[in-house]
Amino acid sequence: MQDMREGMLRVKDELGPDAVILESRRVRMKGLRGFFAPLRMEITAAVDNNPSRTRVPEPPPHLEMEKGIREELSDLKKILTRLVMREERLPEISQKENELLKYWRFQLEQQEIIPELVTELLQEISGYLSEEIRLPDEVAGLFLRKSLRKRLKTLPEKGAPVQIFVGPTGVGKTTTLAKLAARYALYQGENVGIITIDHYRIGALEQLRTYSEITGLPLEVVMTPKDLRQAIEKFSRCQRILIDTAGRSTLNISHIKELAGYLQNLPPAEIFLVISATTKTRDLKLITDNFRCMNYNRLIFTKLDETGTYGLLLNGIHYTKLPVIYMTMGQSVPDDICLADADKIAALLLGEED
């Protein structure tokens, strides 16, 4: 026999279908002729008289089980393939991730967002980036926007009947009050009364007096907390009473406390802490802390037109945990004011809008 196939055929032919091969090997034929002839196949075979004993019983066809195993195997194969691919792509991805995170860190730091917030924001984003399936940059960017928006607390215009404006000197309290007074009186047809506790700075008082004369809105100037309560009483028929305060140096705590004394025992009011967007990051904490005794409960950011750096808005909301209601972006009364909008602020922070 030359090969195994021929051997098998001959064994089956000679010994019948139940024959089994016990051994096979290649041998050289004896004598000189064998030296030149090709090797031959030698097969030892036997017939098992009780084939059923040796034959492995076929497993009962259990289609469901087979299907389950096949599916599990296919799943395993997919997981293995993914793992192998991930292993291969990992260095490339992490390098890209780093580039993206570095870029965003730069962007957020440029906006002067305080370091602890930058770290928090980037941690949230890197959570998405290390997902098994890598997100395209744009989608990952959307998550950053979402994280920003979550922190940028705003409120629809609540418009309490009594609104008070407090904050450091020169941030735009009086101008903002004038813008809102016009809004309420001209656009909403409300009766508006204006009160000022600005009795230290004659110039500042003149500013409101002129405004009051031009618009015809009544103005009361008060010197004591008692005067203030009486003035509010006097305007009880107005739908809106706007109260201006003299700016106080952020560092003059005793002046700030003196002013806070005016605001005791007043009807529930919206008390706006007015902050200029041009404030130094380091001074912001001082302002939010030192004016706390005035129980401000809302924020207004002014002078957005005077800076290209908007981190202060996020930082201010973070320090105070209060919502921002208005933003102003110019000196023009009554136009340069708008409701705060988290989407818009997020876009400013991401450098997408001027």
Ligand SMILES: Nc1nc2c(ncn2[C@@H]2O[C@H](COP(=O)(O)OP(=O)(O)O)[C@@H](O)[C@H]2O)c(=O)[nH]1
């Ligand atoms: N560029 C710009 N200037 C503003 C804005 N709001 C107020 N100002 C100006 O800032 C200066 C101080 O404003 P004022 O209302 O008197 O501040 P107050 O001391 O806080 O009452 C004035 O010259 C305003 O015209 C603003 O949104 N943008």
Ligand SMILES: [Mg+2]
């Ligand atoms: Mg003023």
